[in-house]
Amino acid sequence: xxxxxxxxxxxxxxxxxxxxxxxxxxxxxxxxxxxxxxxxxxxxxxxxxxxxxxxxxxxxxxxxxxxxxxxxxxxxxxxxxxxxxxxxxxxxxxxxxxxxxxxxxxxxxxxxxxxxxxxxxxxxxxxxxxxxxxxxxxxxxxxxxxxxxxxxxxxxxxxxxxxxxxxxxxxxxxxxxxxxxxxxxxxxxxxxxxxxxxxxxxxxxxxxxxxxxxxxxxxxxxxxxxxxxxxxxxxxxxxxxxxxxxxxxxxxxxxxxxxxxxxxxxxxxxxxxxxxxxxxxxxxxxxxxxxxxxxxxxxxxxxxxxxxxxxxxxxxxxxxxxxxxxxxxxxxxxxxxxxxxxxxxxxxxxxxxxxxxxxxxxxxxxxxxxxxxxxxxxxxxxxxxxxxxxxxxxxxxxxxxxxxxxxxxxxxxxxxxxxxxxxxxxxxxxxxxxxxxxxxxxxxxxxxxxxxxxxxxxxxxxxxxxxxxxxxxxxxxx
Ligand code: BGP
Numbered sequence: 001x002x003x004x005x006x007x008x009x010x011x012x013x014x015x016x017x018x019x020x021x022x023x024x025x026x027x028x029x030x031x032x033x034x035x036x037x038x039x040x041x042x043x044x045x046x047x048x049x050x051x052x053x054x055x056x057x058x059x060x061x062x063x064x065x066x067x068x069x070x071x072x073x074x075x076x077x078x079x080x081x082x083x084x085x086x087x088x089x090x091x092x093x094x095x096x097x098x099x100x101x102x103x104x105x106x107x108x109x110x111x112x113x114x115x116x117x118x119x120x121x122x123x124x125x126x127x128x129x130x131x132x133x134x135x136x137x138x139x140x141x142x143x144x145x146x147x148x149x150x151x152x153x154x155x156x157x158x159x160x161x162x163x164x165x166x167x168x169x170x171x172x173x174x175x176x177x178x179x180x181x182x183x184x185x186x187x188x189x190x191x192x193x194x195x196x197x198x199x200x201x202x203x204x205x206x207x208x209x210x211x212x213x214x215x216x217x218x219x220x221x222x223x224x225x226x227x228x229x230x231x232x233x234x235x236x237x238x239x240x241x242x243x244x245x246x247x248x249x250x251x252x253x254x255x256x257x258x259x260x261x262x263x264x265x266x267x268x269x270x271x272x273x274x275x276x277x278x279x280x281x282x283x284x285x286x287x288x289x290x291x292x293x294x295x296x297x298x299x300x301x302x303x304x305x306x307x308x309x310x311x312x313x314x315x316x317x318x319x320x321x322x323x324x325x326x327x328x329x330x331x332x333x334x335x336x337x338x339x340x341x342x343x344x345x346x347x348x349x350x351x352x353x354x355x356x357x358x359x360x361x362x363x364x365x366x367x368x369x370x371x372x373x374x375x376x377x378x379x380x381x382x383x384x385x386x387x388x389x390x391x392x393x394x395x396x397x398x399x400x401x402x403x404x405x406x407x408x409x410x411x412x413x414x415x416x417x418x419x420x421x422x423x424x425x426x427x428x429x430x431x432x433x434x435x436x437x438x439x440x441x442x443x444x445x446x447x448x449x450x451x452x453x454x455x456x457x458x459x460x461x462x463x464x465x466x467x468x469x470x471x472x473x474x475x476x477x478x
Pocket of ligand 1: 174175242315431432
């Protein structure tokens with residue numbers, strides 16, 4: 001057993017996926033408030049007219065807004081010493097661009113943070129987790145407008161100052177690398193993909209605009225890192241990358257090369273900028289060749305350099321295979337064009353389960369960045385069933401987590417500087433990808449269904465006591 005004695009064990013959430021209370025305490029509308037669920041199909045609307053029921057996911061979610069004391073107590077019971085959450089920008093600045101913050105929104109997070117500390121947890125706060133205020137989308141088209149950089153900085157300064165003595169760990173943007181792909185424009189960058197002024201003729205992908213917006217967001221992130229260090233030099237501020245690890249499907253050199261290119265563009269580019277403070281040469285040439293290299297305003301290069309992160313955090317759920325063979329089998333999870341790996345099994349949602357891939361990823365990241373690493377999302381989405389006697393026997397989840405924790409253990413033994421693990425969704429919450437409630441990750445079951453019906457009652461699953469034991473033994477009892 002190799003976990004260091006101060007290893008951080010806990011769980012991770014995002015405001016819009018579990019808070020509910022979307023219009024309470026003066027909160028403005030944010031992007032996920034306009035998401036709808038219908039079975040497995042997610043649709044987005046851009047008119048902020050609200051029909052109750054249709055917009056179930058982030059409107060009610062699991063109503064953490066009114067259950068936070070009960071929920072935090074349960075996390076404390078499992079001996080979490082860290083809890084990852086996000087602050088909803090539109091609770092603090094309802095339209096995103098007000099001059100003064102909304103006190104009622106801050107008061108809510110004051111209470112949540114105090115409650116976490118009281119129950120033995122250090123908060124890890126994500127400033128932007130797929131939830132830009134709609135005002136920023138509608139009035140600025142997100143980060144495509146440079147003025148949004150300073151709006152984000154104003155919001156970050158407000159909360160970082162308020163919580164400077166209570167919160168040490170921060171993440172600027174969740175899975176920012178999705179901004180480099182053509183479905184990240186709305187979720188990460190806040191640009192309306194239906195807006196003809198930036199996407200003429202209905203074209204969804206205007207790479208030039210998207211990479212400019214991503215550049216602006218990276219500048220905003222770096223400014224906030226620098227500012228955070230001025231507010232409290234002890235802050236540990238991280239990037240957060242969706243690290244979909246990939247393998248070449250075959251040893252064919254064409255597959256190996258294509259896999260390398262995918263890894264650089266999707267999994268490495270944004271993390272490289274945030275950890276090293278410069279665009280990597282492979283990206284500079286790629287963007288210049290396509291004539292889409294972003295405009296650097298005077299000072300941008302210095303800001304990127306001055307705002308490098310203190311830790312590298314990432315989500316890890318699966319691996320995929322890359323090949324030049326277009327006829328190879330899909331994963332079924334439809335993820336980034338990845339192909340199925342004949343050696344791996346996939347979850348019901350097509351995400352290929354690969355614990356050894358986590359060990360590989362940790363060693364790869366340690367080698368590349370040589371800085372503290374944190375796994376801030378990992379877990380198994382499953383359609384758990386509540387039995388008549390109130391139990392949920394989720395042995396599959398225990399197996400999944402045991403294998404991934406063993407992989408972390410082994411990577412630490414081989415030199416990875418892994419400082420913490422916040423598994424995804426310690427309490428069931430709404431799926432970001434599908435808007436469903438049915439895709440559950442938690443140790444705590446919440447009686448809430450896809451159609452918004454349910455008592456919201458909380459039940460401990462079998463994995464609850466298991467994870468508690470893992471934490472109490474610092475990873476020795478698995
Ligand atoms: C990550 C997001 C999370 C979370 C997780 C699981 O990409 O950062 O917000 O939701 O994926 O995905 P899903 O909810 O689609 O199962």
